[in-house]
Amino acid sequence: MGLKKRKPTSKDIKIAITGNRNPLKSDHVIIKGVMDKIMSNSRVTEVVFGGAQGVDTVALLFALLFKQENPFHIHPRLVVMLPNTIEEQPKSTIDVTNSADEVIELCNRISPDDGFGSYRKRNEAMVQRVNRVVAFWNGVARTGTFMTINLAKSYKKQVEIIDIQGAD
Numbered sequence: 001m002g003l004k005k006r007k008p009t010s011k012d013i014k015i016a017i018t019g020n021r022n023p024l025k026s027d028h029v030i031i032k033g034v035m036d037k038i039m040s041n042s043r044v045t046e047v048v049f050g051g052a053q054g055v056d057t058v059a060l061l062f063a064l065l066f067k068q069e070n071p072f073h074i075h076p077r078l079v080v081m082l083p084n085t086i087e088e089q090p091k092s093t094i095d096v097t098n099s100a101d102e103v104i105e106l107c108n109r110i111s112p113d114d115g116f117g118s119y120r121k122r123n124e125a126m127v128q129r130v131n132r133v134v135a136f137w138n139g140v141a142r143t144g145t146f147m148t149i150n151l152a153k154s155y156k157k158q159v160e161i162i163d164i165q166g167a168d
Contacts, residue, residue, distance in 0.1 A: 015131075018134070042074060049078070127155055
């Protein structure tokens with residue numbers, strides 16, 4: 001007998017995860033604690049990750065671990081939204097990305113010619129899809145994490161900032 005799926009409601013929570021590229025080992029403890037809390041909240045129906053090296057991949061790994069360790073818990077859907085295609089992802093992220101429930105390829109060419117606009121498009125698509133953003137951030141303003149925080153605020157999304165030490 002499979003797990004029952006409940007009907008979506010307006011109180012459902014969809015969360016985007018954002019963060020820097022080089023979290024420290026001490027940050028992993030923080031990320032795991034936050035992901036366990038998110039994964040155990042029955043109102044969370046979807047968690048969206050950006051597929052980048054660093055926080056995105058570490059957080060997805062901890063979400064997958066939670067699902068494995070809690071097989072009888074109703075889990076949120078895990079979605080990875082990529083700026084381009086899976087083939088263009090860093091090799092170290094491909095296996096974990098493919099373990100998500102859904103992988104969305106936005107197929108925007110990653111190029112310095114447009115200031116890496118594909119990442120901004122991906123971040124905007126993530127923010128538009130959710131009603132909350134959880135940002136693992138080190139306080140540095142010139143980062144994609146900072147841009148995503150401000151984008152989420154401009155869309156009137158709930159933002160939770162988790163302090164970490166790792167760098168971009």
